[in-house]
Amino acid sequence: MTQIGEFFCNRRVLVTGGGGLIGSAFVEQLLRVGARVRTVRHQRPTALGGSVEVIEGDLRDREACLAAMEGMECVVHAAGIGGGSKQVTLDAISMYTDSLLMNTQVLEAARLAGVQRYLFVSNSSVHAKSETPLREEDAWGETSRGEPENETGMVKRAGETQCRVYARFTDMRIAIMRAGNAYGPHDNFDLEASHVVPALIRKAVERQNPYMVWGSPAVVRDFIHTHDIARAGLLLLAGALPHVCYPINVATGLSVTVEELVGLVLRLAGHTNAVVQYDPSAPPASPAKRIDVSRMRAMGFQPQFTLEEGLRQTIEWFRKERCG
Amino acid sequence: MEFYAGKKTLVTGGAGFLASHVIEALRLRGARVRAVDARPKREEFPGEVEYVCADLMQRSACEQVLDSVDFVFHLAAVGWGLHENMKRQPQLLTDNLLMNTTLLDAANRAGVQRYLYTSSSAVYPAYLEHLEEDAPWDQPPHASELAFGWAKRMGEVQAKIYYRHYGMAIAIVRPSNPYGPRDNFDPDKSHVIPALIRRAVAQERPFVVWGTGRVVRSFIHASDVARGMLLALERYAVGEPINLASNETTSIADLVTLVLELSDYPDANLQFDTSKPDGHPRKVPSVQRAAEKLGMGSYIPLREGLKDTIDWYRKHSHRLQPARP
Numbered sequence: 001m002t003q004i005g006e007f008f009c010n011r012r013v014l015v016t017g018g019g020g021l022i023g024s025a026f027v028e029q030l031l032r033v034g035a036r037v038r039t040v041r042h043q044r045p046t047a048l049g050g051s052v053e054v055i056e057g058d059l060r061d062r063e064a065c066l067a068a069m070e071g072m073e074c075v076v077h078a079a080g081i082g083g084g085s086k087q088v089t090l091d092a093i094s095m096y097t098d099s100l101l102m103n104t105q106v107l108e109a110a111r112l113a114g115v116q117r118y119l120f121v122s123n124s125s126v127h128a129k130s131e132t133p134l135r136e137e138d139a140w141g142e143t144s145r146g147e148p149e150n151e152t153g154m155v156k157r158a159g160e161t162q163c164r165v166y167a168r169f170t171d172m173r174i175a176i177m178r179a180g181n182a183y184g185p186h187d188n189f190d191l192e193a194s195h196v197v198p199a200l201i202r203k204a205v206e207r208q209n210p211y212m213v214w215g216s217p218a219v220v221r222d223f224i225h226t227h228d229i230a231r232a233g234l235l236l237l238a239g240a241l242p243h244v245c246y247p248i249n250v251a252t253g254l255s256v257t258v259e260e261l262v263g264l265v266l267r268l269a270g271h272t273n274a275v276v277q278y279d280p281s282a283p284p285a286s287p288a289k290r291i292d293v294s295r296m297r298a299m300g301f302q303p304q305f306t307l308e309e310g311l312r313q314t315i316e317w318f319r320k321e322r323c324g
Numbered sequence: 325m326e327f328y329a330g331k332k333t334l335v336t337g338g339a340g341f342l343a344s345h346v347i348e349a350l351r352l353r354g355a356r357v358r359a360v361d362a363r364p365k366r367e368e369f370p371g372e373v374e375y376v377c378a379d380l381m382q383r384s385a386c387e388q389v390l391d392s393v394d395f396v397f398h399l400a401a402v403g404w405g406l407h408e409n410m411k412r413q414p415q416l417l418t419d420n421l422l423m424n425t426t427l428l429d430a431a432n433r434a435g436v437q438r439y440l441y442t443s444s445s446a447v448y449p450a451y452l453e454h455l456e457e458d459a460p461w462d463q464p465p466h467a468s469e470l471a472f473g474w475a476k477r478m479g480e481v482q483a484k485i486y487y488r489h490y491g492m493a494i495a496i497v498r499p500s501n502p503y504g505p506r507d508n509f510d511p512d513k514s515h516v517i518p519a520l521i522r523r524a525v526a527q528e529r530p531f532v533v534w535g536t537g538r539v540v541r542s543f544i545h546a547s548d549v550a551r552g553m554l555l556a557l558e559r560y561a562v563g564e565p566i567n568l569a570s571n572e573t574t575s576i577a578d579l580v581t582l583v584l585e586l587s588d589y590p591d592a593n594l595q596f597d598t599s600k601p602d603g604h605p606r607k608v609p610s611v612q613r614a615a616e617k618l619g620m621g622s623y624i625p626l627r628e629g630l631k632d633t634i635d636w637y638r639k640h641s642h643r644l645q646p647a648r649p
Contacts, residue, residue: 096485100425100478108418128462146462154481161464161474162417169413 007238017079025226065109125153133292173241180251184226185317204269211274217259220288225310228303251291329354337400345550386430405513420475446473455609487563495556500569504546505636524587531592534600537577545629555618569609
């Protein structure tokens with residue numbers, strides 16, 4: 001962390017989505033190394049307190065973005081309108097239109113405000129279905145395997161493209177990270193909108209029985225704790241950023257099945273007598289998503305959390321939150 | 325009953341070249357046309373068209389021009405000419421994205437009945453030779469059109485989502501190299517055909533053309549594009565893309581020879597500068613879907629269309645704006 005510490009100490013950094021799952025992990029680490037952090041809040045309370053500057057604004061709006069950028073040296077664009085696969089089906093329009101407007105306005109405002117460094121948080125949804133571990137170039141380059149599976153992937157591809165165009169034609173230095181399936185504190189634990197990890201945790205902590213799991217037990221994913229996503233992101237942002245900007249996968253490289261994940265969550269939450277039932281009404285998700293992390297390793301980065309430690313910590317966080 | 329009769333129809337990019345042909349076709353079919361553009365009005369449509377000057381990146385401007393509109397033909401695109409576009413890729417991408425996104429969302433909320441989104445053959449992956457509508461976007465657009473192509477792609481994705489989730493009737497058309505009367509002949513902004521015509525009429529000598537001339541392309545007359553657009557809105561507003569291209573292909577060398585002949589300048593000392601890049605060797609859009617879904621069978625032949633364009637240019641060249649220094 002010394003490299004990150006040196007670079008970000010006293011640096012003025014805007015984190016969009018600073019109250020969210022991924023953004024909050026960035027805020028926490030930036031504060032720890034002495035950065036001066038600002039975040040933008042819109043229609044939703046944020047638990048962030050203390051030394052974070054929280055301003056009000058709608059990032060789909062040019063003026064709000066410009067106001068948020070004022071005086072900032074670096075930007076971590078972690079805001080997104082997202083949700084679990086249930087949510088993707090229900091709310092594709094707002095997800096698409098609002099994300100597109102926001103990505104576009106935030107990036108352009110950063111350019112206009114003379115921001116020096118910019119990190120775009122993308123994810124593995126940019127990829128088409130694939131049997132083999134996803135390499136960075138599989139979404140774009142010679143080995144591309146087609147289109148993303150849904151609109152979230154399309155909007156992330158558009159966001160990456162915008163970043164690459166800006167990196168090539170402006171003075172702003174830009175990094176793109178593609179996170180695996182993120183989990184950790186500050187996640188959305190609302191069952192209607194949540195991703196698989198918070199949904200499983202909530203149901204386990206609340207002792208749901210029978211224990212309903214949305215989707216198939218055979219689905220394979222690479223789950224990474226947001227603490228590690230933020231560490232990798234800051235390392236990228238502090239590093240040498242050439243004009244040809246290239247996305248970097250940030251994941252554990254270790255994939256698990258939903259069935260294994262369920263077993264782990266139930267054990268860690270102490271809900272061992274649960275009768276597990278899989279809900280077949282869920283739309284089919286990509287059966288396996290494994291992520292190649294050789295570029296990330298070559299950068300000298302290793303995740304610190306094992307899945308077990310990460311889940312234990314997230315369960316504890318949720319228990320505390322729930323008790324208020 | 326005529327589909328367009330009495331329909332209040334908004335044409336964005338209304339001062340542009342393609343829009344002028346769309347407006348002409350709409351007027352012939354009895355539509356009431358409102359044209360919107362950030363540029364001044366064209367002189368071709370005095371009095372017959374309600375003209376509004378507005379910036380469609382602003383939500384409020386979109387809401388205003390959409391008032392009581394039945395149909396939308398969204399042709400507007402931000403651009404500053406080929407050279408300038410290359411230098412301003414970030415803004416090109418940003419402004420087009422913002423405009424497309426804002427206008428479609430506002431049109432949906434305003435309860436517009438039908439909407440046509442003008443995409444482009446620039447959405448196709450760079451390597452592709454035979455351009456079929458369902459070809460996946462597994463590779464980026466050509467590097468020279470990266471920003472423009474991506475802005476057009478995202479507009480298509482958005483159109484599909486609005487069709488699927490709101491049931492909004494949306495047509496998506498991908499014109500390929502339109503040309504014709506009222507095209508842009510400005511040396512900084514003109515595409516290949518108007519550029520060749522301008523230089524042939526000026527009897528440039530020697531007549532130097534970049535590349536080998538062997539590159540194959542398909543060019544479509546703007547009035548055929550306009551016809552295809554009107555048909556698409558009427559019959560194929562189903563959130564699926566459709567190529568608007570001619571069924572005739574030509575090499576650049578043949579195109580140049582034809583332009584020189586029709587401009588009465590056959591003895592030009594024609595030279596191909598092979599030290600200059602050629603671009604992709606072959607780009608041929610499929611016209612099958614347009615035939616099946618729109619009944620587009622015959623197209624204005626290139627020879628006839630070029631003649632028409634040259635005639636128009638000869639009549640109007642003295643009134644066109646001089647080249648900027």
